[in-house]
Amino acid sequence: MRHLALFCALFVATPALAAPSAPLPSTQHGAVLERVVLLARHGIRSPTKPPQTLQAQTGHAWAQWPAAPGELTAHGKQALAQMVELVRQHYTQAGLLQQGNCPTPASIAIWADAKDHRTRESGSIWADQLAPACGLRASNLPDGQEDPIFAGSPAPLSTQEQSAITREFDQRARTLPPTVEASMSTLQAVLAPTACTTDTPHCLSANKATLAWKKGKPHLEGGIATGGTAAENLLLEYTQGMPAQAEPFGGHDPATLIGQVFPLHTEESWLVRRLPTLAAHKGAPMAAAVQNALDGKPVEGVPAVTGQTKLFVLAGHDTNLDALATLYGLDWSFADQPDPTAPNTTLAFELWRTAHGPYIVVRLFHQGLEALRTLAPLTPALAMQVIAAGTSLQTLQPAR
Numbered sequence: 478m479r480h481l482a483l484f485c486a487l488f489v490a491t492p493a494l495a496a497p498s499a500p501l502p503s504t505q506h507g508a509v510l511e512r513v514v515l516l517a518r519h520g521i522r523s524p525t526k527p528p529q530t531l532q533a534q535t536g537h538a539w540a541q542w543p544a545a546p547g548e549l550t551a552h553g554k555q556a557l558a559q560m561v562e563l564v565r566q567h568y569t570q571a572g573l574l575q576q577g578n579c580p581t582p583a584s585i586a587i588w589a590d591a592k593d594h595r596t597r598e599s600g601s602i603w604a605d606q607l608a609p610a611c612g613l614r615a616s617n618l619p620d621g622q623e624d625p626i627f628a629g630s631p632a633p634l635s636t637q638e639q640s641a642i643t644r645e646f647d648q649r650a651r652t653l654p655p656t657v658e659a660s661m662s663t664l665q666a667v668l669a670p671t672a673c674t675t676d677t678p679h680c681l682s683a684n685k686a687t688l689a690w691k692k693g694k695p696h697l698e699g700g701i702a703t704g705g706t707a708a709e710n711l712l713l714e715y716t717q718g719m720p721a722q723a724e725p726f727g728g729h730d731p732a733t734l735i736g737q738v739f740p741l742h743t744e745e746s747w748l749v750r751r752l753p754t755l756a757a758h759k760g761a762p763m764a765a766a767v768q769n770a771l772d773g774k775p776v777e778g779v780p781a782v783t784g785q786t787k788l789f790v791l792a793g794h795d796t797n798l799d800a801l802a803t804l805y806g807l808d809w810s811f812a813d814q815p816d817p818t819a820p821n822t823t824l825a826f827e828l829w830r831t832a833h834g835p836y837i838v839v840r841l842f843h844q845g846l847e848a849l850r851t852l853a854p855l856t857p858a859l860a861m862q863v864i865a866a867g868t869s870l871q872t873l874q875p876a877r
Contacts, residue, residue, distance in 0.1 A: 501866060501876075502829035502836050509830045510571045514767045515564070515790045516797055517823040519599040521553030521717055521849065524710045535707055536669030536679030540714055540723040549595045552718055553820065554602060556849050560821040561606035563855045564842055573787055579611035580788075586781035589792035590627040591618035600792035607790070615792065616781050626766055626778060627793045629759030629800075633693045641754040642695055646688045649748055653685070656740040657701065661685070664704050664738040667725055686748055697749045705745030708738045712816055716849035732846060739815035746818075750799040760800030763791065767801070768870060771828045771837070798824055805839070805873055809864050813845030820849065826870070839865040839873060 502508035523542035524531060531539040544550045549557075568574045585607060589600025600615030607613060618624050625631055634642070661681045665672065672679035681700030689698045696702075714723055715731045726734065749755065766776045770789040776782040782789055791797070795818035802808065802824075810817055825840040841864050848855060867873040 501838060501863060502831050507832055508836075510568075510573050510827060511830050512771050512773065512786070512828045513568065513573060513788050514770045514826045515788070515823055516763070516767075516801060516826075517560075517599070517603065517790060517792055518795050518798060518818060518820055519593075519595045519792065520549050520557035520602070521713060521820045522547055522549050522595050523717075524713060531707075531710065534703055535725075536672055536676060537667070537725045539710065539725060540719055542717070547593065547595060549598050550717055552852070554598070555852055556716070556844060557599060557602050557821050558606050559852065559855055560823065560842060560844060561603050563857065563860055564823060564825075565607050567842075567857065567861065568788065574607075580608050580613065581785070583781070583783050583785040585613060585788045585790070586779065586783075586786050587613070587615040587790040587792065588626070588779050588781065589615050589617040590794065591620055591622045591624050592628065593794075594620075596627075596792050596794065600790070603790050603792060607788075615790075616779075618778075624778070625762045626791070627763065627797055630762060634755075634758060638754050638758060639690070639693075639695075642752055643688060645752045645754060646695070646748060649752075650686045650688075653701075653744065654740070657685075657744050658682075660708070660738045660740040661700055661704055663734070664707060664741065667727065667729060667734065667738075668707065688749075695749060695752075695755060697745060701741055701745050701748065704738070705742040708735070708742040709816070711735050712739065712742075712819070712846070716820065716846065718850050735846070736815050742816065746795075746799050750796055751803045753803060756800045756803035759796070760804045763793075763797060763801060764804050764870075766791070767826055771826060771870075795819075795822075798822060805865070805870060807839065807865055807873070808875075809841055809862075811843055811845065813847065813859065814843055814849075815846065819843065819846075835868065837867055837870055837873065838863055839876075 523544045523546055525547040527546050528539040528541055565574065569576050587600050587604050590596035597617055600617065604613040604615045665681050669676060669679040673682060677683055681704050684699040686701045687698045689696045712735050715735060721731050769776050770782055770786065773784045798818045821844055823842040827838040827840060829836045829838060840861065842861050844855065844860060863876045865873040865875050
């Protein structure tokens, strides 16, 4: 319950009512960008399960990948390098980074989740591209070790927290949006069209959503979980640049199909990852890291962050984006990308000093579906947007 109390006391953002009344700091005379914390999802990876397992789960054959399960691909590394270059150019123009010079010692810190190879590799790409040929290195805990900043508090969920999570889930599961039914029907017709009459284990609608507890942690089971993972794997295949004929696209237009079925993945996140009590438990260590880094204070567990650190990069996962979005009351969507937490999506917390005092701007960097697939040059006006601002992280208002 202590995590829920922390959530209520520190991290509940003001409800999304109106845009900030003051102009953004970047338009104010004399405003200075002082510090930035970035939370970035890793690059394009292969599915975390091999094709044989995916077929057993969905009843349909899946494409072979050029990388082991859960690993970054060469294409994914290129796409991530493009994203980091966009971020570097933006913060150079904003005056945070120096043009043409290597950063001063300790001014940039990059911390990657040690648990997965893909996040450690992503951290290295951030280091290489933020300061080319400068010897900047990403850091992390010993390889394979669970990091509380990314995994959440190691303390088990209390009985009260488990009860609250169950109540929150039940409430959301009773009010599924109509898009879920339509997406499930479309995906069913692609993966196993006769399953609901002849092959019940592969019928997505047979059990849409169940909250299961395993080792004291909540997990989503049922058609939304299976369908959500399948939808994400379809997106990963397409952004990897696989042919439009790759399994299980078949004769469908891949981009259209992904847009039709991706609400399942979004709902999957909403039913578990974005539950307030779970987000409070999982996201509290990272939220504390963001706050301390912006304040110029040490970050527990990250020795590279000091009072001289201007840019702090956290190389993590979509689950981390979901947790912080929930904690700070953030929400967003893209016109060119059905996945709000797609590979390389980067959430930026900026501290500006203005004549009226400190001001926080929350900026979002992303790559559209086609940009990820084709590695097309990124256009800042399309790939970057301000989504919230306020005098503190606790008083953020949506930017409209």
